[in-house]
Amino acid sequence: MTKTYQLVIDRLLDKTKQNISRFGDEFPHTSLNGSYQLNPNTNWTNGFWSGILWLSYQYSKDQDFYKAAVRTTDLMRERLERNHGLDTHDIGFLYTPSVVAQAMIEGGANVKAEGLRAADRLMKRYREDIGIIQAWGPLKDSTQGGRIIIDCLMNMPLLFWASEQTGNRRYKNVATQFVELARRYLMRGDDSSYHTFYFNQDNGQPIGGATQQGYQDGSTWTRGQAWAIYGFALAYHYTKDPAHLETSLRATRYFIKHLPSNKVAYWDFDAPINADIKPDSSASAIAACGFHELLDILPSEHPDRGSIEQVLTESMETLINDYQTPDDAEGLLDHGSYSVRENKSPDDFTIWGDYFFLEALLRLTKDYRGFWYEK
Template sequence: MSEQYVKAIEEVLSKVEKNIITYEEQFPHTSNDKVYELNPNDNWTNGFWVGILWQVYEYSGNLLFKHSADEKTDQMINRLDQNRDLDTHDIGFLYIPSTGAKWQLEKDIEAKSKTIAAADRLMQRYREHIGIIQAWGPPNDPEQGGRIIIDCLMNIPLLFWASEVTNDNKYREAAIAFADTARRYLVRGDDSTYHTFYFDQETGQPIRGATQQGYSDGSTWTRGQAWAIYGFALAYRYTKNRLYLETSLRTAKYFINQLPDNLIAHWDFDVPLDKNIKPDSSASAIAACGFHELLDWLDKNSKEYKLLYSTLVKSMDTLISEYATEEGSQGFIDHGSYSVREGKSPDDYVIWGDYFYLEALLRLETNKRGYWYETN
């Protein structure tokens, strides 16, 4: 056991206990001036708070955390039943760490059925004739109808999981189609990534790469690169397609090669360097989980294993020593960015950063893997 990791986890537990009282029926999203903005379960990020609750309960056995996790999961079920604010590709982010977590930990049949229902909801965004999962907007939307986003690589584990538990191959086929499309069009020749890509929604003809939150269309938004590392590693776990493993490793090495001296990513790898450049601690927390996932499949004596392991440990050391917040803070780590480009919480707490920071700590200390796949 690592005293450093245990201490960091215990600090998270203390903050979660206080946050449960503060947040009450609402959900944290991003912060301004170190105070989380709360919403009534209408955002794409709400599953991360539920996942935090399940993780701290799994680690500690504290029934206070279980009670809160159950309550929040019930709210997620109500949202699904009412089909409210679900016109998004982020269904995996919403339901893997909530109903999916409850199923894995409690073997609750309703949680399982609702997680399958969430996969069905995500399948409504699958455009089979061109092999994409539409990121935003309604079907046939003139602007968004043929658009994909790299974040969705972390949502397709919901489809892989649903295929395994239902023995229905349609979910797996959709997930593979998206992963293949993402690999071909979102990953560039130098192993950097586009944030989004446009296709003709009628013919599937590729149009152009673009960004929503990065510095420019041709730049590398670091959180997107982190989604690629972790998402392709998870796709490999589900399929054993070595192309996904190779792609995950290539994007990981690109990420590592672009890092500054403290190994915490800037918000975009191509933004002009100056003293005011903002980091994105959430990108490094996500990448840390992806590095850890990749280690399962690499030879421990290989250069790649040693590179990933060294970067994982050193970057987590920096997150703990320089980015972890003080006692009494709502967020777990500071200096995350939602969207610097759009001026949305450019340097503050972000709930997914907190979630993946905790997941990375638990991976390193207990080998718990979050809820992206079943481990028992």
């Protein structure tokens, strides 16, 4: 399959090069009527476009990708200086594939300092009084103040990286505390996951799980389950806590068990299966990266290796054969969903789906790891 993956990567890089001139200084988010909706660096997803450019440069050493990656990353720095739209947990999504990616590829004290500034911005979301990283809204907001979400697992590598760069254990301690909180409250006894969970703002006591983008509060939103697979595996890389590895494996078993026959997830594992049910190719692209991460960790004799390897291969084959966009499309991976429940891009291409699709392909060819840790 390696040759097939390389051919697909070459095709995706050709499309990405065309997108450089299409997008200019704006950032793609999700598609509408077959074209990306662009924004002037105001969305939580903008780091993924920088990440695609850095991955493309890392693979090809093409200077066109390098120049575009530097330009978009400079724009991300400007946003950090303006503090525009950064009252969110998504700082890791914004700055790990952009500023931290540049630091990993190029080094340099100035670039690393910008990454540390981003980590400090994320630390402002930490509610020490109740021990959570608040997901959305102003701190102590009456409706959002006690809320965490499973997506935030993928923002913790920024804090782990900052701890490694500085020797300051506070970054790692806060990240580890969040991972543990997610393990205890976002993961359920049957190894499925809540999208979000609420805590009492006065005393930090748990209230209960809910959803924002899933089918219903008790259902399993598949992208959230994919964040759990990948996020807990990455946490294990930094903490070496066997509970984090086991949680990733348990989330993986649940994900695999509930996949349809083509091995690409629907948008929610509990949504009614009918002719109108939407897939979420981005969930399977994220999960593919998590599966590969697990295969890099697990010993050859581990009983889960065979099933993970098989589903990873079958899932990637379906994404390649049935979910790639046509040549003239701006996106790389079709049939992703942002939020079916809210009718936001329910069946479109998404910039995070594009990013993780490319990362998964690079993992399977040149053993790259994206930018969630330095190998």
